[in-house]
Every structure is written in structure tokens, then in C-alpha cells.
Amino acid sequence: MEIPQELITALEVPALELTALQGVNGVGLGLREENQEFFDELAVRVYVDDATDVPELPSQIADLPVYVVEFPIEPLFTPDTSRHDPLMGGAQIEQAPMAAGTLGAVVLRNDDNTLAGLTCHHVSGDTGFRVFQPTAPPMPIGSTPDLTDSLGQVSAFDSPVTQTIPTPAGGRLWLGRQVDSAIVALDEAAQQGRTFSNEITDGFGPVAQTLAPALKMFVRKRGSQTGPTGGLIVGMAPAVWWRSGSPPVGHLYVMANQYEIFFNPVDCPDGIFSRGGDSGSVVQQAGTHNAVGLLWGGVPHGGRRAVMSDITIVEQRLNVTLAWAFS
Structure with a gap:
């Protein structure tokens, strides 16, 4: 599903304004969702800590309906003990x-x-x-x-x-x-x-190439805590609150143009896509060795939803290449 750039631009400021509300974690564009069922219709997705305690929200933004998604997004980190060599x-x-x-x-x-x-x-x-x-x-x-x-x-x-x-x-x-x-x-x-x-590891093999992620793309990742799991990209968020570090007084940190993943039950036997300790996982397009994202956020104790960045932007910002081989 293609999302026009002008629609993303139109949502940028309203997304930040709503994300400033108590209990709101971010605002994005994606599939309409009701009771964890997805429909092939575009909607504005508002991520909240608690769906039973939602601040007053508009019914529409940029002529699209607004839907509330319970998703307390936090960076994912916790310890483990496995050693890898190589x-x-x-x-x-x-x-x-x-x-x-x-x-x-x-x-x-x-x-x-x-x-x-x-x-x-x-x-x-x-x-x-x-x-x-x-x-x-x-x-x-x-x-x-x-x-x-x-x-x-x-x-x-x-x-x-x-x-x-x-x-x-x-x-x-x-x-x-x-x-x-x-x-x-x-x-x-x-x-x-x-x-x-x-x-x-876990048979994922080397990265063949990097691609920009897209809405409705099936993906998989290998995290240090949950191992191999899979999901579906259901939303892209112009603004997601980044709860890490100590911003200057009066400021907040935000991640722009992120991608929301919802678990695929077939690829997640315990119903968990990611948990604390999976931050940093490379996300691949399912059925390929193409890297599309870098996982950073989700539910620390384990959840069906996660958030990743576009891996092509990661490569550009750090000036690195994922698909490499020495002769």
C-alpha cells in the first residue's frame, strides 16, 4: 500500500501535538484495525499506554478516521548469557x-x-x-x-x-x-x-541487500531474547515518543517515520514478537535475505507489537553496508 508523501507531511505537526498528550506514545498512518483485525483501508493510528484511559482525540485527521491502538512503546533491553564465536x-x-x-x-x-x-x-x-x-x-x-x-x-x-x-x-x-x-x-x-x-544466526544467513520497508510487508527477525519471530508491517508513524536518555528541560525525544510490526501467529508460537533485549535486531523481509529495518521499540515484558527504523536510513546515517563479503 503506497502512502502519499503529502499525507505524511500533513500529519507531522498534528502527530507531535497529539503525542504531547498524557498517555499517548505516538501517531502514525497504517491499516485500519478493530479488535486486532486489520482491514485494507488507510487510517490514523494513535498509540496509547492504556486503551481504557484515552485523552480526548479528534475523530478525523487529514480526512482519515482516527483509531486508538494500545501499545506502550519503550526501548527494548535486558540481559542474556549466550556467547557467539564467530x-x-x-x-x-x-x-x-x-x-x-x-x-x-x-x-x-x-x-x-x-x-x-x-x-x-x-x-x-x-x-x-x-x-x-x-x-x-x-x-x-x-x-x-x-x-x-x-x-x-x-x-x-x-x-x-x-x-x-x-x-x-x-x-x-x-x-x-x-x-x-x-x-x-x-x-x-x-x-x-x-x-x-x-x-x-538461527539460519537467517547473510544479508543479500537492504530495502526500504513498506506497509503490508511480512517480516522476520532474530532477537537475542525471543529468537526467530515474524510479523506484518501494519503502520508507519511520523512521530513516536522515544523514552530514552535525558532530554533538555522542556524538550522530548521523538522518532520520525517509524514502522509498526504486528505479530504473525504462525511465526510466533508463544504469541510474542519481541521483548526486552531484542533492540538492535535486524528485521528482514520474510522469505528473503533482504534487510528492511532495525528493531528498537516494543513491550519490554513481551508483546505482539514492535517498532523499527528503516534500515536504509540507518546505513546512510552511519555510513555502513550490511550486505558485504570479503574475497
Whole structure:
């Protein structure tokens, strides 16, 4: 389903104004939904914490009907203990104890042809932070950490934290980006004798190419917590509240032009598409090895819905390539 750019543009300011309301997490465009059944009709989707406590909303925006979707969106991170060698996509990583996520893929840096680990900024932390796989060792103040499982330090990131010019809407100042992403150097892992693969574990194989996601596309991902699961892209959101970091006083962080995934029961036996610890997972188009997204948000305790960024934008912002091979 094609969504006209003028419609996306028309929704940008109203989306921010509604997202500023108490209990609203974001506003997007997508399929009309009633009782978790989807219809081939375009609608404005308003994501809320609690469907029984919804602020007053307009019945239409940009001549489209408004529907409420209960989806308390938060960044997904939590610890795990699996170790991968060779290192490949889908592995659990930690920046510090009790702050873990998923290594989406080993990627190629375009500026120097070196390898790096791709994940989310809210998982890795800022430039210079050290990331471990599978878990971070105890790091008492003043001590030297054990680097046996260290991958290296964060070399670059892009997220709402890096935005400096705010957009005023709904009485707030919004700092927004289209991605929550980071790359981690792998030099310390190489020094420990670890090897690297362009594959994603659980038989997902190497990424063949990257494509922009689209509404009604079936997708799959391999997360460090839920393993392989699949779903359907049911919405794209011009504004989704990003609950991470500490924005300046009077400001809020927002993710622009994100994509909402709803679980496919056939691919999710326990009814869960993602949970805490899956942030950073590369999302592929089902039935292919084409990467389309980078998962960053959902329901921490496990849920049927998740949110991802466009992987082609991630590549552009970080200047990396997912589909690589050394001869």
C-alpha cells in the first residue's frame, strides 16, 4: 500500500501535538484495525499506554478516521548469557550489567573498509562506551575491566540525542531523528582471537541487500531474547515518543517515520514478537535475505507489537553496508 508523501507531511505537526498528550506514545498512518483485525483501508493510528484511559482525540485527521491502538512503546533491553564465536547478527550484547540488547549484524564501514557491530544507541551508549558479548563483567570504580568478552568501543551513533534544533508542537520542543542506531568497533574482539561473520544466526544467513520497508510487508527477525519471530508491517508513524536518555528541560525525544510490526501467529508460537533485549535486531523481509529495518521499540515484558527504523536510513546515517563479503 503506497502512502502519499503529502499525507505524511500533513500529519507531522498534528502527530507531535497529539503525542504531547498524557498517555499517548505516538501517531502514525497504517491499516485500519478493530479488535486486532486489520482491514485494507488507510487510517490514523494513535498509540496509547492504556486503551481504557484515552485523552480526548479528534475523530478525523487529514480526512482519515482516527483509531486508538494500545501499545506502550519503550526501548527494548535486558540481559542474556549466550556467547557467539564467530560473532554474528542476533547475538546478545551488553554495554554494562543489566543494560543489554542485540547485535543486529556485523557491518562494513564505508570510510575505511573495517568491520563493526551494528545495534541501537540506547543499547550501546555513547561514543567511547565499551560493549561486551555476551555480558559485561563487574566494573567497580577504579578497577580495570576484564576485556575477554569485549568487542570494542562505540565509534559512532545517531539518535534523537544528536538532534540540536527542536520542532515546537503541542506546547513542547521535540528533538527527533529517524533512527536509534550505533556501531561498535571490533578491534578488542579481534585481539582476543574472535572471528566475525556476515551472517545472522538461527539460519537467517547473510544479508543479500537492504530495502526500504513498506506497509503490508511480512517480516522476520532474530532477537537475542525471543529468537526467530515474524510479523506484518501494519503502520508507519511520523512521530513516536522515544523514552530514552535525558532530554533538555522542556524538550522530548521523538522518532520520525517509524514502522509498526504486528505479530504473525504462525511465526510466533508463544504469541510474542519481541521483548526486552531484542533492540538492535535486524528485521528482514520474510522469505528473503533482504534487510528492511532495525528493531528498537516494543513491550519490554513481551508483546505482539514492535517498532523499527528503516534500515536504509540507518546505513546512510552511519555510513555502513550490511550486505558485504570479503574475497
